[in-house]
Amino acid sequence: MDSAVYRFGQYVLDADRRRLSHDGQWVDVEPRALEFLCYLVEHRGRVVPEQELRDLMGRGRAVSEVSEAALATLLRMARLAIGDSDTRQQLIRTVRPHGYRFVAQTTVGSTTPAATSGSPAVRTAGEPDHEVIRFCRSVDGTRIAYAVTGEGPPLVKTANWLTHLDLDRTTPMWAHWFDGLTLGRRLVRYDERGCGLSSWDMGSFTLDDLVADLDAVADAVGLDRFPLLGVSQGAAVAVAYAVFRPERVSHLILTSAYARGQQIRADNAAERDAAEVDLNIARAGWRSQDSSFLRYFASQFLADATPAEWDAFAAYQRQTTSVANGLRFLEEFSRIDVSDIADDVTCPTLIIHSRDDARVPVAQALELATLIPDSRLVLLDSRNHLFTADEPAWPTFLTHLHHFLAE
Structure with missing residues (x-):
């Protein structure tokens, strides 16, 4: 008909x-x-x-x-x-x-021309014709959105919460990352399940699921072996992937990273209380959208930002996922733990961390450097969890990353 x-x-x-x-x-x-x-x-x-x-x-x-x-x-x-x-x-x-x-x-x-075969794609408005957002399916059927930017050898960035492929290129928090990471490289990035343009129906959310999502993206892009960049929560996924898929990872770069979530790494009653208070403040901010809670949460990511920039951060994060998913991300990542497998990483590893990271203490970088064989640690003068475009740490970060990849 x-x-x-x-x-x-x-x-x-x-x-x-x-x-x-x-x-x-x-x-x-x-x-x-x-x-x-x-x-x-x-x-x-x-x-x-x-x-x-x-x-x-x-x-x-x-x-x-x-x-x-x-x-x-x-x-x-x-x-x-x-x-x-x-x-x-x-x-x-x-x-x-x-x-x-x-x-x-x-x-x-009243008729539809037959579509040709191939991977479905969505062009991003305002971007070059060769840049598209594509979709693949993880092993459990979850839709994962991914994009490929730039030309040259590949660099894959693991997904982390607070991304949205359609918005990140113009968001001050992330725009400079893509400009810097695509210098002579073909950057592959994707949205976490439950986030951005990936399916918001998260279903299962285990470390194995997140590793499978990355596997699906690498297969969809046609990559055999590649360097892997993990930022913040994405670093734990990068470590797990390097352990479970050693044949695919040539280099591992971890920044603002941790092996153990805040609740897991709490060693005494005071630290457990602090972890629970921090989680409760984040929960309150997401549920109530109260600016005081949201600014506190944003200040942990961007310690040197202004209140207006914290408000912009809060507005952006509301676009990346639902309140229910945001709360689940907070809780799941506070309990993530790859400390028992980190010493099985076999590829060269570079760990870069802010000396005064307000979100993830520098002790977590030291722990990763101790656990991962053949790793090197670089500490940069910054208070920000995510390096900003106008701070001296940003070009220094890029220099170390590109030199490491060129080896």
């Missing part, structure tokens, strides 16, 4: 079959985001009120309507799927005060 097919630009949307293609290639879109897009296209002759969309997306679910934040995420994903963005709005336009309208010139047909 023929179905309603909408063509706009180089995109074809089969609304009945819920399929989107670009130049004959299927575009992998989160199902609810595709439903959102279909509704806007089907009602393109009018402004669709936000409340109507919230009711629509909540229909048939435990809640009668989706939250404002959830709707914003679906809108962003729908825009991304068709090369649009919150700032461009060339296809989906926000109409104040509370509505959206699909404004692209559209033709309606």
